Amino acid sequence: MSGAMSDxxxxxxxxxxxxxxxxxxxxxQWRLMAWRFSRHKLAVVSLVVxxxxxxTGIFAEFLAPYSPETTRPQYTYAPPQGINxxxxxxxxxxxxxxxxxxxxxxxxxEAMRRTFTANPDKLIPLGLxxxxxxxxxxxxxxxxxxxxxxxxPKEVVYLLGSDRLGRDVLSRLIHGTRISxxxxxVGVVISxxxxxxxxxxxxxxxxxxxxxxxxxxxxxSAMPTIPLWxxxxxxxxLTWGPIDVYFTVTAIVSLLGxxxxxREVRGRFFSLRNEDFVTAARLDGAGEMRIIFxxxxxxxxxxxxxxxxxxVPAMIIAETSLSFLGVGLKPPVVSWGVLLQDAxxxxxxxxxxxxxxxPALFVMVAVLSFNFLGDGLRDAADPYDx
Amino acid sequence: xxxxPDIVLSVRDLTVDFAQxxxxxxxxxxxxxxxxxxxxxGIVGESGSGKSVTARALMQLxxxxxxxxxGSIRLGExxxxxxxxxxxxxxxxxxxxxxxxxxxxxxxxxxxxxxxAQVMEVLELHLKLDRKAARARTIELLGQVEIPNPEQxxxxxxxxxxxxxxxxxxxxxxxxxxxxVLIADEPTTALDVTTQAEVLDLIGRIQRERGMAMxxxxxxxxxxxxxxxxxxxxxxxxxxxAGPVDQIFHGATHPYTQRLLAATLKLxxxxxxxxxxxxxxxxxxxxxxxxTYQLGIGAFGGKAKGTLRAVDDVSLELRAGExxGIVGESGSGKxxxGRLILRTVEPTDGEVVYSPPGxxxxxxxxxxxxxxxxxxxxxxxxxxxxxxxxxPRMTVRQIVGEPLLINRRGSAAEINxxxxxxxxxxxxxxxxxxxxxxxxxxGQRQRIGIARALALDPKVLIADEPTxxxxxxxxxxILDLLIELRARLGLSFIFISHDIGVIRYFCDxxxxxxxxxxxxxxxxxxxxxxxxHPYTQALIxxxxxxxxxxxxxxxxxxxxxxxx
Numbered sequence: 001m002s003g004a005m006s007d008x009x010x011x012x013x014x015x016x017x018x019x020x021x022x023x024x025x026x027x028x029q030w031r032l033m034a035w036r037f038s039r040h041k042l043a044v045v046s047l048v049v050x051x052x053x054x055x056t057g058i059f060a061e062f063l064a065p066y067s068p069e070t071t072r073p074q075y076t077y078a079p080p081q082g083i084n085x086x087x088x089x090x091x092x093x094x095x096x097x098x099x100x101x102x103x104x105x106x107x108x109x110e111a112m113r114r115t116f117t118a119n120p121d122k123l124i125p126l127g128l129x130x131x132x133x134x135x136x137x138x139x140x141x142x143x144x145x146x147x148x149x150x151x152x153p154k155e156v157v158y159l160l161g162s163d164r165l166g167r168d169v170l171s172r173l174i175h176g177t178r179i180s181x182x183x184x185x186v187g188v189v190i191s192x193x194x195x196x197x198x199x200x201x202x203x204x205x206x207x208x209x210x211x212x213x214x215x216x217x218x219x220x221s222a223m224p225t226i227p228l229w230x231x232x233x234x235x236x237x238l239t240w241g242p243i244d245v246y247f248t249v250t251a252i253v254s255l256l257g258x259x260x261x262x263r264e265v266r267g268r269f270f271s272l273r274n275e276d277f278v279t280a281a282r283l284d285g286a287g288e289m290r291i292i293f294x295x296x297x298x299x300x301x302x303x304x305x306x307x308x309x310x311x312v313p314a315m316i317i318a319e320t321s322l323s324f325l326g327v328g329l330k331p332p333v334v335s336w337g338v339l340l341q342d343a344x345x346x347x348x349x350x351x352x353x354x355x356x357x358x359p360a361l362f363v364m365v366a367v368l369s370f371n372f373l374g375d376g377l378r379d380a381a382d383p384y385d386x
Numbered sequence: 387x388x389x390x391p392d393i394v395l396s397v398r399d400l401t402v403d404f405a406q407x408x409x410x411x412x413x414x415x416x417x418x419x420x421x422x423x424x425x426x427x428g429i430v431g432e433s434g435s436g437k438s439v440t441a442r443a444l445m446q447l448x449x450x451x452x453x454x455x456x457g458s459i460r461l462g463e464x465x466x467x468x469x470x471x472x473x474x475x476x477x478x479x480x481x482x483x484x485x486x487x488x489x490x491x492x493x494x495x496x497x498x499x500x501x502x503a504q505v506m507e508v509l510e511l512h513l514k515l516d517r518k519a520a521r522a523r524t525i526e527l528l529g530q531v532e533i534p535n536p537e538q539x540x541x542x543x544x545x546x547x548x549x550x551x552x553x554x555x556x557x558x559x560x561x562x563x564x565x566x567v568l569i570a571d572e573p574t575t576a577l578d579v580t581t582q583a584e585v586l587d588l589i590g591r592i593q594r595e596r597g598m599a600m601x602x603x604x605x606x607x608x609x610x611x612x613x614x615x616x617x618x619x620x621x622x623x624x625x626x627x628a629g630p631v632d633q634i635f636h637g638a639t640h641p642y643t644q645r646l647l648a649a650t651l652k653l654x655x656x657x658x659x660x661x662x663x664x665x666x667x668x669x670x671x672x673x674x675x676x677x678t679y680q681l682g683i684g685a686f687g688g689k690a691k692g693t694l695r696a697v698d699d700v701s702l703e704l705r706a707g708e709x710x711g712i713v714g715e716s717g718s719g720k721x722x723x724g725r726l727i728l729r730t731v732e733p734t735d736g737e738v739v740y741s742p743p744g745x746x747x748x749x750x751x752x753x754x755x756x757x758x759x760x761x762x763x764x765x766x767x768x769x770x771x772x773x774x775x776x777x778p779r780m781t782v783r784q785i786v787g788e789p790l791l792i793n794r795r796g797s798a799a800e801i802n803x804x805x806x807x808x809x810x811x812x813x814x815x816x817x818x819x820x821x822x823x824x825x826x827x828x829g830q831r832q833r834i835g836i837a838r839a840l841a842l843d844p845k846v847l848i849a850d851e852p853t854x855x856x857x858x859x860x861x862x863x864i865l866d867l868l869i870e871l872r873a874r875l876g877l878s879f880i881f882i883s884h885d886i887g888v889i890r891y892f893c894d895x896x897x898x899x900x901x902x903x904x905x906x907x908x909x910x911x912x913x914x915x916x917x918x919h920p921y922t923q924a925l926i927x928x929x930x931x932x933x934x935x936x937x938x939x940x941x942x943x944x945x946x947x948x949x950x
Contacts, residue, residue, distance in 0.1 A: 024824075024825065025818075025821040025822065025824075025825030026781075026820050026821050026822065026825075027822065028779065028781075028822065029778070029779045032824075275774055276769045276770075276771055276774040276775035277774065277775055277776055277777040279730055279767075279769075279775075280767070280769065280775050280776075280835075280838070281777075281788065282730065282762075283728065283730065283762050283766065283767050284762070284788050284789035284792050284793075284838070285759040285762050285763060285789060285792045285793055286788070286792050287755075290792065295777055298779050299777070299779060384778040384824060
């Protein structure tokens, strides 16, 4: 070291939070968050899964081989057929041939049930982007192309099996994804708006207003949700469609569900209110609204995002369990909960376990993904706490 | 290696690395020193120099991802560097052979156990004493660290103790097993200067009585000069210079040591600065200002259990163009006073009058929102913490431009030009405008805060401990910047600090505060050299002086409250 060091050189280099280099210096909070989030591998994978699930919901008609309503009495409780990539050729070799193996169906007249035995010689050729049942994409565009299906429209395949009425479980799962992944969002949005509003004024103004809101929150949190839900479901006119009923009930319940978010927001406001940079803004002459919207809210949006992400799985679980109990969504609406309700009998569990397995798997994957995603977001939400 | 008999701990080429995403960061780089019985080694350095990591490494207390990657730490026959981080072997050494005093006595003590229980635990674990013997020994130890009424104090909790008393309890715990080596990591940094003097006295006395070897880690050259025998100066993980204290202070050869000493000594006398205009009128007058807090109001309202008079009947006068220092220990009300003047904390009684030259005087307490906004553009504030006072989510341009934007001082382009001017004024490169605060060091951030304060051409600046979060070499730079700005822009300052050195360097007049009251006001030089109030005398004499040949603390005056 030479004696010609300047004082600034003698002090330490500035702390660089994320990657070294000039880009970190001008990186805003979202970029820093993204860097930090990307280090959380499980959360990144979960993000991909969540995005895939939503894409599945959006393009359900295209992705599903059949309509979820199509019943085929001759194929009740048909087991999954699976996809094979190669088929034997007559000369003893193998060739690429996307197919599913067919069934031999025998009817047991005594037990009144059909028995399906796989017949490897009976090949049902499958194709991508095949023509099948017509549908309206996004409810607007007429189309009849499906991602996967039997190349011969007269053939039927049940890649994940069929249910009591011979409906395709895969198609029902895909359509159920749309309902289950979206319906909770309504509740979350209502909770978000109410939570940020009440939590915000409670935390920002404090004093008696805070006391009143906090007592209100305590009263609301004490209300039991499930009996309320059941009562409301019974009180709504029977003429309403099942989805309307469910939306209404979810909306009413989320009117009670905003309390935890409000508490969190209030806590954030409390701690931010005494931050020096907020006092500095006040001394810059900033008014209340400017302080809230320019200084305080940007400091907590990332936290709110993380909290909302963690609130979605609770809504999914709520939908699933209420539908399972028969007080949430009801057929003919298709959701994961409704699918599970179909698996609610001994026959399904013993002879058609796929009715239970697939919806349960989807629920678990969705809930876990949201939880990991939320954890990752929460860890990344404050990139400055180093 | 020849071992002298009095060497207790011998450190050779100690290296600690912190694994990072790419490569690793070397926090401690080939550090060697010996600890001798009965002597104190001071490890001195600025933040990030690796001094605390070194101390923790000696007890295998470096947290992952940090790891000792080289060198040896010989304690007799044992090489601590080779011991696993966890396990019997290292636990037998911690607390028994080597023990440590930490900086934060509050967070180092458990809040849910009594002081006595925590000391007794050490005794029961290491010396296998039974309850009764442990309790007797604990009372004895608490007595040795001069905690009054040890028989009662043993059953009290940490929160019932003051900072100094907590640190004494920590010392008692560290001494419980008669360790051969005591490591004190910034033991007095969190304490007031008078308490610091007493705790340092105590540590020194105990160390001499017991003939312990001691390491004192500190950033404060004054503390080093007053208390240690040998010094090791650390800089960026390396010991750049080591030797007896007198040699370091009077014959330093390394440029870093010289610079550190120069920065410290610079703050021992007043800066060369223009004198305030004689006979200038007051620009800010504080009359009988007070703030009372109601204590213990529960969730349902109700009657207060008591009141706290944070600021009590304070009257001061800031003359145009002068710098008024407000000095006091923690809890003296100096920070509250600063906030009362600007009404970020609402005063309970008294009055603040702002009388700018050539304009009518303004009674601050009578102002409405618009009036306050005008006042805030004339009187600006500089914060203590350069990290908390800048919104991390805004760029420097936004932060410095915010007051201009709010007060509608020109178009976007004009504001941009003004921000450029301001950044250059405080010695920053205007090209850094697009950066976020996290890309700056503490000193640079404080400059950004100053630029923001200057944005609206203020007449008065209130600076609340603007340098206390900074290293000593940066501290004098910021003070020099403020002195220069004051002369160029004709500013008046209220400068709040706990640090007498900084006050003497920067201020024309000083008000000394204690328990919410001003005990003495006067010319800065007079207050710092021959104060008249006994409290001020005690305060001034407790400040450690950075010259081992002229210790000041030992002959300090003590102040005990006689009448309230």
